[in-house]
Amino acid sequence: AQTVTQSQPEMSVQEAETVTLSCTYDTSENNYYLFWYKQPPSRQMILVIRQEAYKQQNATENRFSVNFQKAAKSFSLKISDSQLGDTAMYFCAFTIIQGAQKLVFGQGTRLTINP
């Protein structure tokens, strides 16, 4: 079975701090992609960052970066210089390249950035 686990249901930090959200996953596949999606109160699902499993280099997008540990099946998201607009639910997800094309999501982490 393919699963994603986010062990932190809620997190709260002060504005400008750095925060790391945890994610572990389980799959027997070797080729897959990992994603972090953000869902603000407006309900949109917004892609934050994507990582190819065959790349060792960690993906970065401005203030967002990941720590991808393939052997440990870990994919954490780091948000630097957090902003009030980062307040949202964050979902970790993956999809395998061959076969089933669906995204498998974790249960999400509710992140609150306090002023």
Place this chain on the structure above:
Amino acid sequence: DAGVIQSPRHEVTEMGQEVTLRCKPISGHDYLFWYRQTMMRGLELLIYFNNNVPIDDSGMPEDRFSAKMPNASFSTLKIQPSEPRDSAVYFCASRRGQGGGPQHFGDGTRLSIL
């Protein structure tokens, strides 16, 4: 380019009524996905299409749910008859090509069955 467009944004109806949710994918995207989001089960895939053909409908909860994609620019998800436990947010997403390309989500339809 316009994103994935879903309608309606909100739907409130009584138990037993037929509900139809609509989705227009991004032009040029050949994959279309329907997801359901609830507090208890999180985000789960219901069905997905490739080139308008249903590929995997194993997530469709029961026969009351049906989905169609008559052409590349339109899909529907229908519930008949609806039940209170169908209350959820339903997302449509589309993607270009197979593999690791990102799925682009619509704004979702919040469905409430009374």
